[in-house]
Amino acid sequence: MSVVSSVSVIVPATTANLGPGFDCIGAALTLYNELKFIREEINPNQKLVITVTGTEAARVATDESNLVYQAFTKFFQHIQQTPPSVKIEIKLGVPLARGLGSSATAIVGGLIGANVLTGEILTPAQIMELAIQIEGHPDNVVPALLGGCRLAATSDTGWEICDIPWSNDVVPVVAIPDFELSTSEARRVLPTEVSRGDAIFNTAHLGLLLRGLETGNQNWLRAALQDKLHQPYRKNLIDHYDAVNAAALSAGAYGMVISGAGPTLLALTNTANSQAVATAMVSEWENKGIKAQVKTLQIDNRGARSVVQG
Ligand SMILES: Nc1ncnc2c1ncn2[C@@H]1O[C@H](COP(=O)(O)OP(=O)(O)O)[C@@H](O)[C@H]1O
Numbered sequence: 001m002s003v004v005s006s007v008s009v010i011v012p013a014t015t016a017n018l019g020p021g022f023d024c025i026g027a028a029l030t031l032y033n034e035l036k037f038i039r040e041e042i043n044p045n046q047k048l049v050i051t052v053t054g055t056e057a058a059r060v061a062t063d064e065s066n067l068v069y070q071a072f073t074k075f076f077q078h079i080q081q082t083p084p085s086v087k088i089e090i091k092l093g094v095p096l097a098r099g100l101g102s103s104a105t106a107i108v109g110g111l112i113g114a115n116v117l118t119g120e121i122l123t124p125a126q127i128m129e130l131a132i133q134i135e136g137h138p139d140n141v142v143p144a145l146l147g148g149c150r151l152a153a154t155s156d157t158g159w160e161i162c163d164i165p166w167s168n169d170v171v172p173v174v175a176i177p178d179f180e181l182s183t184s185e186a187r188r189v190l191p192t193e194v195s196r197g198d199a200i201f202n203t204a205h206l207g208l209l210l211r212g213l214e215t216g217n218q219n220w221l222r223a224a225l226q227d228k229l230h231q232p233y234r235k236n237l238i239d240h241y242d243a244v245n246a247a248a249l250s251a252g253a254y255g256m257v258i259s260g261a262g263p264t265l266l267a268l269t270n271t272a273n274s275q276a277v278a279t280a281m282v283s284e285w286e287n288k289g290i291k292a293q294v295k296t297l298q299i300d301n302r303g304a305r306s307v308v309q310g
């Protein structure tokens with residue numbers, strides 16, 4: 001493969017955990033960030049120019065602390081080369097710090113951009129290992145890279161990634177409030193140890209969820225979307241969680257969970273009820289004084305993709 005001078009990388013948002021699958025399952029969604037990498041001499045004293053567009057652009061760092069650039073430089077550290085001068089153009093479509101995997105898009109995008117610019121020195125599996133290492137857990141970076149719904153588990157030799165079939169009858173609706181919650185803050189409230197009862201509860205419910213997602217079986221999905229490992233601790237960080245949950249259920253959702261580390265709330269429902277569920281969730285929050293936007297999405301089955309431009 002030859003070295004290229006410019007590449008665009010499109011990376012999907014993700015919804016991680018899906019209730020009982022804390023830190024091991026996530027799905028890619030039809031909502032995207034686009035990152036363009038242009039290898040060029042800027043000037044002798046400057047190695048980096050970052051531009052960001054999109055409604056939350058002002059909140060993204062444009063210096064070396066930018067997460068896309070951090071991942072880009074980690075790639076070069078890994079292959080023991082000096083990173084080239086680069087211009088990075090970021091088009092934001094994924095809201096920041098809302099539990100929709102914006103950090104995963106930045107990490108995956110930075111790694112793929114660097115790999116393509118160097119003529120694909122690393123394999124997709126090596127890129128995945130690096131992405132998991134940087135993010136610290138696999139459940140958002142893996143579906144962002146590969147698309148679909150993915151379960152990741154460690155093995156003696158690394159990671160086993162499993163493709164989880166997702167029935168077309170299961171529709172994801174995300175309600176995104178206008179406040180941020182960083183993943184690190186939402187991880188700080190979690191206990192380091194859990195009881196055997198809670199571990200068994202989640203093991204059983206995750207098994208049920210996998211079959212519910214595959215078959216669209218409504219009873220299994222209704223029972224499956226429960227969790228004892230993270231949501232009981234995190235829901236207090238999300239104002240009116242219980243009220244939005246009740247609104248989603250009464251409008252016909254199978255269940256509602258925290259998307260990723262939150263504060264976005266994810267309802268799973270069927271096509272017939274999706275509009276009612278979306279309206280109920282956003283109205284409930286807005287009645288309580290919290291602005292929110294709602295999106296009825298699909299599962300992205302392609303994952304991150306790159307287009308070489310020169
Ligand atoms: N496109 C991007 N470019 C640069 N940094 C980003 C981008 N998207 C997200 N980030 C960084 O990731 C942070 C959010 O990460 P995190 O708290 O894990 O939330 P999320 O649930 O959205 O992944 C942002 O505050 C920002 O620092």
Ligand SMILES: N[C@@H](CCOP(=O)(O)O)C(=O)O
Nearest residue numbers: 016023099100101183260261
């Ligand atoms: N399992 C992680 C997932 C974080 O996802 P994000 O989309 O909020 O970055 C967690 O729940 O902490």
